[in-house]
Structures are given as structure tokens and as C-alpha cells.
Amino acid sequence: MKYTLLLFLATILLHSRTWAQSATISVTGEVTHPLQLSAADIAAMKKVTVQATDRDGKAHSYTGVPVADILQQAGVTMGAQLRGENMSKYLLVKSGDGYEVLFSLPELDAAFTDRVVILASQVDGQSLPEGKGPFRIVVPGEKKPARWIWEVTAMTVRFAKE
């Protein structure tokens, strides 16, 4: 009986470790360098911590990689290149559960806004809980966290052309 419980706990532990470590995020579309970021790649990137308020109105510290840095690494037209026809590009972020959210590029660019949208991996110094991670977009200053998409699997940049 004791061993069954131990085996059960070990299985859960192993599962959550595998879940967090096997996650990858693809970055494709209007990029010069398509990316397939592993959890290790993301762990190696520069992190920032932002304050943001969750659905219950509680303030938390979220730590992660600025989405702008990921787009920069993929060669998306950010900064000085974000002008002209590039102003009609958007970023679509996708989750394993089919949920998708959209950002315009200027919303993510430090040349346009001081708000830093991040791909968070931690809340208040802890890994995100299973089911809400391992990577989740956090948008500081947004009244509703509807764009805080969890279980992020892909990011695509496209032209919003009619």
C-alpha cells in the first residue's frame, strides 16, 4: 500500500517534470529565422520580472522573456524596421488547447510602448502550475487577462492583408 502511494507520487513528479521540459514553441511566418525553441533555449534567454494583476484582482510578479526579444531573435521587423507595410503585421499566439490570441507588433515593441509583454515561466518565483504553463503570455496593465494564453505552443507572424 505504502509502495503504491510512493509509485503514484513518483509518477506524478516525473510527469510534471517531463511536461515542463518537453515543451517547445515554434516561431514562424513573416520571420527571417524560424525558431523551434526548447525549454532549455527559453531558460537561457534574458528574463525580466513584471507586476500584473490576475483575474481575481490580485497583484503578482511574473518572470519570463519579453516577447519582443523572441521576435527579434526570429528576425521579425521590430524597432527601426517597424514602419511602412510592416505596420499591418500581427502576432498570433497559439495554445495546445486551441485557444489563440492576437497582438499587433507595436503593442510588443519598446519603441512604441513601455509595457513589456512577456512569455512567463514563473509566478512569484515559482514555476507556473501545471495546466497554466509551462509558458504563459502575461500582459501587464490589461483589465482582463483574456490574452494571458497558457500552454503556449506556437507564435506566427502574418500580414493582415485584405
Ligand SMILES: Nc1nc2c(c(=O)[nH]1)N[C@H]1C(S)=C(S)[C@@H](COP(=O)(O)O)O[C@H]1N2
Ligand atoms: N490556453 C488558454 N489560455 C487562456 C484561456 C484558455 O481558454 N486557454 N482563457 C483565457 C481567459 S478568457 C482568461 S480570463 C484567463 C484566466 O486565467 P486564470 O484561469 O489563470 O485566472 O486565461 C486566459 N488564457
Ligand SMILES: [Mo]
Ligand atoms: Mo476570460
